[in-house]
Amino acid sequence: MEMQIKMDIHLPPGFPEKYRKAVIRAAGLCTVKRTLANTPEI
16 A cells, blocks of 8 residues: 655745755654654554
């Protein structure tokens, strides 16, 4: 079974553009996201 995960990141108005890539990178490294993307077999 193949699963896809889609994340929508909504930053508040006025959020500094220089931190946008860092937030997206941090979301990609999220433990919950990684676990859902690579579920262990039981």
